[in-house]
Amino acid sequence: MNSILVVDDEASIREMLEIMLAKEGYQVATAPSGPDALQLFRKHPYAVVLTDIRMRPMDGLALLKEIKNLQPQTEVIMISAFADTETAVEAMNAGAYDYFPKPFDLAELKSVIQSAFSKYQGQPLQPVELATPLAFQTKPLIGLSPHMKRVYELVQRASQVVSNVLITGESGTGKELVAHLIHENSPRREQPFITVSCAGIPETLIESELFGYRKGAFTGALTHKSGLVETAHRGTLFLDEIGELSPTMQVKLLRLLQEKRFTPLGATEEQGVDVRFVLATNKNLEKEVMDGRFREDLFYRINVISIHLSPLRERPEDIPLLANHFLENYSRVLGKKINKISSYALRILSQYSFPGNVRELENIIERSVAMERSTIVLPESLALAAYKGVLASTKEPPQITLPAEGLDLDQTLDQIEKNLVLQALKKSLGNKQRTANLLKINLRSLRYRMLKHGLEQE
Ligand SMILES: Nc1ncnc2c1ncn2[C@@H]1O[C@H](COP(=O)(O)OP(=O)(O)OP(=O)(O)O)[C@@H](O)[C@H]1O
Ligand SMILES: [Mg+2]
Missing domain, CATH: 1.10.10.60 (Homeodomain-like)
Structure with a gap:
């Protein structure tokens, strides 16, 4: 069923849409007014109706309600002039599939219509299906792009062995999430998962944090304290921001990775430990090695299984899935009944470059959900959030x-x-x-x- 009814009082728009939609292979009918449209609709319940809002004697909103009465499954897309945004919002609340501002971008309109049809045929966005589902997922890893499918496979593989894993990728691409999933799907899942960030902590502190110390090892070491390496015994140790480690710490880490042995500060004897290592960085370690800032032997020791997470802008097909996932999450958390992101808003998101990757998308959706007063996330709340970051980073034009x-x-x-x-x-x-x-x-x-x-x- 690919029939569509176009309702607009302007003949030129009706014609243009009719030609465009017929070219796309739809069966198109047109009507110049609401009453005419209803007459046609009673004879033939169209799958999708595209209607202007501002019409006489019956406006698009009234037509929408009539159509939904006759045939609730029909998807109605509203076309609105910019000034009609409020009515458009009302229409969305009354069950419209989406609204589309004039003047429209035909490519965008086509894609909205296409998604309305896929919904009508009972094929909404499929929930994420993993090739082989990860057995344990407290927080799901979302994404269906070929890139993410590859990541699932790697996580799967990495979970079954004890080799060191290096996770790389820009900030906000999900490195920590992946590290967690590897642990949760591994036989060590009942044992501790310990995270240590190597950034911003002074070298001496990292050392005592990691390896612990003996009483009297330094002024203030009043008792014996075990380090995080020991706490992670039989579990997984996640060393984050590994690119920030000082040369001395790199040597100590190498020893730990090679021998699974370490010396607490102030101790005379080494100690053995059973730990699985997962490491992450947003730096390009190969380059760090070439520039002499990162030890080559340590790099090879770390990089046994490597999982690279690509920037979100390189896998835009994951944006709608992630956005809907966060929408569901935050509507629940914030106690709001927001069940949809308007597809126009999704288009805006899909065109954005996300320098902050998935984390930025998550923040945008969280803010939009908090701000939204209707039941759908509209471009208004989204676009501002999405472009604000870019705007803020742009300098004022020079004198x-x-x-x-x-x-x-x-x-x-x-x-x-x-x-x-x-x-x-x-x-x-x-x-x-x-x-x-x-x-x-x-x-x-x-x-x-x-x-x-x-x-x-x-
Ligand atoms: N594929 C994904 N599916 C679902 N949520 C994701 C995905 N990728 C990232 N996230 C979420 O995005 C946020 C940022 O991810 P995470 O903290 O793992 O990024 P990161 O790569 O460690 O960033 P940084 O380098 O800044 O520490 C988290 O809330 C995480 O749950
Ligand atoms: Mg992180």
Whole structure:
């Protein structure tokens, strides 16, 4: 069933949509008003209805309610002028599938219609299915991209052995989560999982934290204290931010990894321990080795099983899954009945570059859920959150007055351009057509400029 009914009082829009949708292979009918649409609908319950909001005598909202009465399964998409946002929100609360602001981006509209059809056919976004489900998951690892599937496999494999694992990836890509999952799926799951961050802790402190000390080892060592390595005995020790370790600590760690032995501070004898090591860093350790900051022998010792987590922007197909997962989570946590992210809002998210990766997406959704007053996350709350970070990192355009020492004209113009494109994107809530209109350039030109300034990926 691929029938769609287009309702708009403007003939030119009806025609344009009819041509576009017919080209996509849909069976299209059109109606110039609400009553006409209802007449058609009674004869043939369309799967999807695309309707304008502002119409007389019956507006889109009234039509939506009538249609939902006749046929609750039909998905209705509202087309709204910018000024009608409030009505659009009301329509969403009354069961509309989505709303779409005018002037619209045809590619986006197509994809919204497509997803409305897939929903109608009873095929909503499938819940995450792992190739071989991880047996124990306190916090699920979400993602269906080929990259994430590979990660599941590696986690699976790593869980079954005791080799050292090195997890790499930008900040916020899920390194700690993966470390946890490896432990939880391993035979050591009943034993401790101990995390030690190697960043920002002075060397002497790391050493005593890790290895513990004997009474009198240093001033203030009044008792005997066992270290985290010992606490992790028979379990897993997760050493985070391994790229930050000082050269001396690197030597001590190498010994620990090689021999599974260590010496507490102030002790005369080494001590053996049974620990499984998982290590993580957001640095490129190979480069650190080449630059002489990280020991090569330690690197090879660590890098037995390596799991690299790619940045979120390189696997955009995971964005909707993750966003919906966080939505569910935070609506529950914050006690809100928000059950959907409007697909337009999802589009905005899918185009964003996420320098903070999954953590940033999680924060955006948490904030949006907290702010949202309707039952759907709309672009308004999302887009602001999503673009704020980018805006904050953009410097104000430089003074136009020529400084005495001169300036780099190309670079200056570039900065001004980027700043204006960002402002326009923000003003139009990420809608590219509207952004292009604001800047009086065409879509191609906008796309070129967004790519140039890293505001969009190829
Ligand atoms: N694939 C995923 N599925 C579900 N949640 C995820 C996923 N990846 C990351 N997260 C969540 O994103 C947040 C950040 O992840 P995590 O702390 O593991 O990142 P990290 O790589 O250790 O970052 P950093 O280098 O900054 O420490 C966590 O709340 C984590 O649960
Ligand atoms: Mg981390």
